[in-house]
Amino acid sequence: MSDDRETDTASESSYQLSRHKKSPGSLTNLSSSSGMTSLSSVSGSVMSVYSGDFGNLEVKGNIQFAIDYVDSLKELHVFVAQCKDLAAADVKRQRSDPYVKTYLLPDKGKVGKKKTLVVKKTLNPVYNEILRYKIEKQILKTQKLNLSVWHRDTFKRNSFLGEVELDLETWDWDNKQNKQLQWYPLKRKTAPIALETENRGEMKLALQYVPEPIPGKKLPTTGEVHIWVKECLDLPLLRGNHLNSFVKCTILPDTSRKSRQKTRAVGKTTNPIFNHTMVYDGFRPEDLTEACVELTVWDHYKLTNQFLGGLRIGFGTGKSYGTEVDWMDSTSEEVALWEKMVNCPNTWIEATLPLRMLLIAKISK
Template structure:
């Protein structure tokens, strides 16, 4: 029997030496079992940042994604709750209906009248009508307005009223402008000469506009009163809601913008014709060749005249042409400035497209522009004006053809 030899380092006589196992192959085998982890480690090792910074970036990204998901969920929940509330409010409570009549289902309450209506609130106007048969005179009183629609950005308007009769429409009157108010008190009266036979065929039109110096005036609303339905045994005075303006009657002839400046010390009146827009087409091709004629009248007699260049084939001409007249301070009180737009025709006669006049006895926007010029000497004052028909202006301003001779002039 062979003898057992113990290791000199062993403390037990029966301890034997076991063979050493190589674990390198085992480690290699385990690493091949998880290739995804190795791929992630390789990618992280290639990023030139510390490992803690990479983990922080991943955490922040995950937190942002989570917050976005929560916001989307909250928004969807709010929409669902809103729809449920709307459906709940739309339910009709039939418990209080006694079943004896269906009026409760179809007849609205007084407070609910107009609910859901598409009619736009424009305000109301207090006016009066009176007719003097002996003098054939119709008097229209514009008292006040209340709750007008705001047309400006500040939630207000600059209202004024335009009054005329149709179908004649021989005269158009305008009240003064009230600044920054929705409840103006006009208290103005206007008279029209109209016969009894024409009275029952006429209609009084009262239109409220929002004044704008550098743009077209916006209409707020209007009233149309057929005079055949009025009881003329007493003065009529009533409040009435403004309605949407009618589009069938008034023909739009376009607008013109010009500036005025008067220098009393130099006796110079300067007119600058700037531009026009929305002119009426006069040619077969749907266009026009417009030019502007400027006429100065003294004591309603034609005095001086100028005209701009012709702009070919346009309804929105731009001129920027200046004209200067010698007008003394004494004459400026008796002067009328007539501005008309014409369509140039090379073969036939030129056609009038629109006309206005300014002066101390003008009305409406024309009078305001003239008064602003006189109250601001040496400063140009620009303003847009709506063109009127030549017949309407000619009937209001009857000009004589020639000015008196130099020896007969009153100046």
Template sequence: MLSSRSGSLLSVCSAGEVRYGTVAVRGDIQLSVRYLPSDTALELTVHQCRNLAAADARRNKSDPYVKVYLLPDRSKSGKRKTKTKKHTLNPMFEEILKFPAALSELGGRTLWVTVWHSDMFGRNDFLGEVLLPLASITLDDSTAAASWHPLQERSDLHEEGSSGRGDVIVALKYAPPEEGDGSRRSRRSRGALHVMVKEAKHLVAVRSNGSADPFCKCYLLPDRKGSKQKTSVVRRTTSPRWTGTLLFSDVTLAELKERALELTVWDHSLTSSELLGGARFNNGSGQHQGKPAHWMDAEGAEASLWEQMLDRPGFWVEGSVPLRATLESGSAAIK
């Protein structure tokens, strides 16, 4: 009997650790695919696997399950997963996984099917994967023939929860105080940080059509109340471009050495926007005014771009920064 699972299920490895290369990939998976116009959904049946690798080599067994995304959507809401089958290298699933989508959208999309060993401590082991471009499959509502597919080694794709959140291109400039009457204490006389969020690339698609409506929020930490700045919303894209400059005034260069620019990218919604990724720009010292500050945690390109901005007041510096999957201990965290 087939069981139908159209909802998104949370997997243990999303919260814990996944391991690649611990088990040699082998075996096959049997799948069938069809489109149901009555449901406006793609239906994937996961029938079974055979000759899987043994994650427990001593007992020659695994506890396999199958996880599927309809690319380019790699969000948590777009994930589908079968039940885990215990102590077998030849699991029988016979489960139906459904993905709401218009037929006209499917020609450029791909089913990403991965097989995992479920570890009781959350350290799940990769057993293989299959990529099925839907352009190569005849989709109709008739009974689809089941086909065997050899499991492959890991591809370059990243699932939600890994580092594959995309990249953001940012330009920064510190504008020094204006020359003039030294007694004048206007906000402009203290200097300002200019931020141009130019574009993002390869964001996580959180909508069923493989897209998103992204916008950015920025804060100049530790101030979260008065420093909030936002970009415009760009509709139906995972590679948005923005124009305009965000201005953080009334700040000196010395103060910026002790502060951090937090940038988060969101999918816009009238009810509840979803966080897509984030970055923090600062000196990476872990301290603010001599005290521990978890948000002073920049590294790599984040810290490098911030240092360039501090070293070149009056000039724009620009760089591409990978978005983090989490901003720990901050105002935003992706779970």
């Protein structure tokens, strides 16, 4: 599988958003196993700091661009001219290294992502670049065009500076004014509505909480959460009739690589059977109210992973260890499964849940 960092080469990176910093002392000594085979414990605390690529900078400034459809080439041309008054990623020197990234939403994996070159050490970058999409006009009219501005740093943990989104279904392509350069104010990130409403399929799974995995031990012990990913149903096809799906699991608030587990990839079916159990230990009873199981389904193709849908199973309180977090957003069905697991220890609790759009935690090193 490809690396999960923000590499700007995978469609996966388009949904990567950062989390808040974690409070210390929670979910310590977490270890995991795949297929019930234990791995070595993670020494010390796993309270890593969330990557700061989203939400840590003020969104300000404007972007100037124009769009046009060239009928003879059957291409959408996005002319990105410049930005002005962007937020400063380097506050001391009052500068950023900005670039512009574009998507056609919902992204079906064929047209993909486009981006400009990086212009360094400025809050007023000039690009004058044309980003081209080979696409039929009737298909284009069902899309949304998303332009986002990012600061590129040395370690590729890029900071979000703002975005603009155009609904191409209502766009007046015959209006000459619309083909001219115009200024648009940059806005804060929002989840794409088109992706929220799509049918992303379902996941059949079971959870179990084992309070004391070592019978007969006198001292209090931490428990385990077992996650049994059975199968997925009716996954969406993003690239013709091909699909090569796998499931990734992370226990939030921990986003370190050591806590990440994944199933094998299953190809050539929209109803893959995984039958894969993942085990996480180090759970104190109080941790169950603060943690969340994030399960995401991906289509692996060549060097990219395309997001299909996911679940967040927890209490959905909006907070973790006293800090407001955007990932504590479980639906009522996801909350119900977690509650049953907590209230019925040592018992498998099974459910089939609809996959949904997620703003995904960035994996830290």
